[in-house]
Amino acid sequence: MPLLDVDDCALVVIDVQSDFYPAKRLDVDRLRLNETVQRIAWIAAAAAELKVPTVVTEEEPDHNERTEPVIVKALAADAQTFPKNAFAVSDNPNIAAGIEGTGRNTLVLVGLETDICVAHSALQLQAAGKRVVVVDDATFSPGPAHPAGLRRLAAAGIETLSTKELFYDWVRTIERANAFHRATPHLPVPPGLRF
Numbered sequence: 001m002p003l004l005d006v007d008d009c010a011l012v013v014i015d016v017q018s019d020f021y022p023a024k025r026l027d028v029d030r031l032r033l034n035e036t037v038q039r040i041a042w043i044a045a046a047a048a049e050l051k052v053p054t055v056v057t058e059e060e061p062d063h064n065e066r067t068e069p070v071i072v073k074a075l076a077a078d079a080q081t082f083p084k085n086a087f088a089v090s091d092n093p094n095i096a097a098g099i100e101g102t103g104r105n106t107l108v109l110v111g112l113e114t115d116i117c118v119a120h121s122a123l124q125l126q127a128a129g130k131r132v133v134v135v136d137d138a139t140f141s142p143g144p145a146h147p148a149g150l151r152r153l154a155a156a157g158i159e160t161l162s163t164k165e166l167f168y169d170w171v172r173t174i175e176r177a178n179a180f181h182r183a184t185p186h187l188p189v190p191p192g193l194r195f
Contacts, residue, residue, distance in 0.1 A: 001159055004133065004169035010104035011047045011054040012089060014111030014118055016040055018065035027142045035190070036140040039163045040110045041074040042190040043138055048076035049184055050170055053102040057084040057095055059117065088120035090128060099125075106131040108166065110138040115149030122158045136160040164193050 016037060021028045047054050054075060056067055061083055066072075082095045089095045099107065107130050109118055118139050122132045134153055141149055153160060161169070171177045 001131075003172070004106060004108070004166070006050055006052060006170040006172075008104055009052050009106045009108050009170070010099060010102040011043065011052050012099065012107055012109050012111075012121065013040060013044060013054060013056045013067070013071065014089065014109060014121060015057055015059045015064070015084065015113075016068050016071055016111050017058055017061065018068055020059070020064045020112055021142070025142075029142065033140055036138060037068050037070060039135075039138040039190040039193070041068070041070045042187065042193075043108075043110055043135065043163060043166065044071055044079075045074035045184070045187050046167060046170070046180070048074065048079075049180060049187075051076075052108075052170070053104060054079040055089075055095065055098045055102065056081040057089055057092075057111075057117075058082070059084045084117075087117045088124040089117075090121065090124040106133065109134045112139070113141040113145065113149070114139040115141045115145045115152065119149045119152050122153055123156055126156065126158060131159075133159045133161060133166075135163055135166055137162050163190060 056079055058067060080098045082098055084092050084095060086092050107125055109122055111118055118134060122134055126132045136150055150160060171180055
């Protein structure tokens with residue numbers, strides 16, 4: 001597949017909510033979840049800087065709380081947030097309209113959970129003719145569900161890449177990478193990444 005064209009991408013942040021995994025859930029690797037949230041916040045900030053439109057979803061916000069504050073802080077002012085009641089984003093008419101309204105044909109997916117909402121969204125968007133890319137280190141499911149979700153995506157031909165790969169596809173040149181870093185000294189490098 002060709003490199004991602006930043007001018008054809010929209011970012012879709014799926015259900016990264018404060019109480020999606022309540023404290024009583026013992027099966028959640030909190031360190032890995034926190035690192036994933038930090039990467040998603042970094043991607044959201046990079047998208048804002050690079051003028052990539054962003055759509056955010058919140059599954060049952062009355063129950064799961066709202067989007068993590070670190071992500072909200074990173075979003076561009078024109079990012080759209082929608083409640084979600086079906087697992088696949090395109091099965092929610094308001095979200096589907098928001099995504100279509102970006103005018104972009106390449107959709108970059110991050111969020112929760114890799115094997116359900118991210119996978120369902122990726123498969124449905126691909127079936128609708130969109131190019132879909134899932135950022136594998138910026139998605140999360142507990143335990144073996146994360147790699148299982150990635151296997152399902154791979155079997156369906158959905159592209160996956162890392163946060164680092166996404167960034168370099170978006171900037172393409174050393175000059176643009178350096179300009180990005182100069183313009184965003186406030187933006188710390190996310191856990192596990194070196195630029």
